[in-house]
Amino acid sequence: MNGQCPPSAQDLQNCAFFFDVDGTLAEIQPRPELVFIPPATLAALDRLQAVGVPIAVISGRRLADLDRLFEPLRLPAAGVHGAERRAADGRLRRLDLDLEALRQIEDELVQACARHPGLRLENKGLAFALHFRLAPELEEAARTLAEDFSRRHARLLTLQPGKCVFELKPRGASKGEVIREFMHEPPFSGRVPVFIGDDLTDEAGFQTVNALGGHSFKVGPGETIAQRRLDSVMAVEKWLDELVRPLKTEVYP
Numbered sequence: 001m002n003g004q005c006p007p008s009a010q011d012l013q014n015c016a017f018f019f020d021v022d023g024t025l026a027e028i029q030p031r032p033e034l035v036f037i038p039p040a041t042l043a044a045l046d047r048l049q050a051v052g053v054p055i056a057v058i059s060g061r062r063l064a065d066l067d068r069l070f071e072p073l074r075l076p077a078a079g080v081h082g083a084e085r086r087a088a089d090g091r092l093r094r095l096d097l098d099l100e101a102l103r104q105i106e107d108e109l110v111q112a113c114a115r116h117p118g119l120r121l122e123n124k125g126l127a128f129a130l131h132f133r134l135a136p137e138l139e140e141a142a143r144t145l146a147e148d149f150s151r152r153h154a155r156l157l158t159l160q161p162g163k164c165v166f167e168l169k170p171r172g173a174s175k176g177e178v179i180r181e182f183m184h185e186p187p188f189s190g191r192v193p194v195f196i197g198d199d200l201t202d203e204a205g206f207q208t209v210n211a212l213g214g215h216s217f218k219v220g221p222g223e224t225i226a227q228r229r230l231d232s233v234m235a236v237e238k239w240l241d242e243l244v245r246p247l248k249t250e251v252y253p
């Protein structure tokens, strides 16, 4: 089912949009550095902002990485699954973590991953990702390793499975929680939240917007608590384009 929401330019003006990035606004690529936001999507986001509709991106990537992807836009954003957040007024907030402990965990992970050539370890500063997209046969090895680390460092980290990745994210980092934080602040507060995401980490975001009376969209197949579904990244691009089209002609000619 493809949802049409919000259906009119009128409703659009009452909404606040939260977008996941990889697998939602951008096609997943063999390597994360190859990912790009389609120009039509960037133009649609720019248009939404220009008419005063608040937007934020809610991603597993780091904030710096998100800024590079969305250039020249610099959007309010939450990175590393909510472990870091830049509010609309530019204020930065990071989860307070034991950085020395994280450094030790990284050393351990580097050693453990060296036993599995093809497994790619990404250090996100506040989290670690074990990517097996280029070596799918390593899925079980990656799972075992990630489960072991999340168990031994349960005070700090929690396991977040994703598409071809197992992540060790900071305990307390949640996409649902950061959406709630944005919704308590201007220009988001008082609006109807809309969240679009594609992966397991996004379910917490769906839960929050559902609870706040908003609209949740899951991109692609898979079980979800989202209310509506968009089939693909391309469907998101088309939906966004249709959403902003009336703004160009009727509301803001």
Ligand SMILES: [Mg+2]
Residues within 6 Å of the ligand: 020, 021, 022, 023, 024, 197, 198, 199
């Ligand atoms: Mg995603």
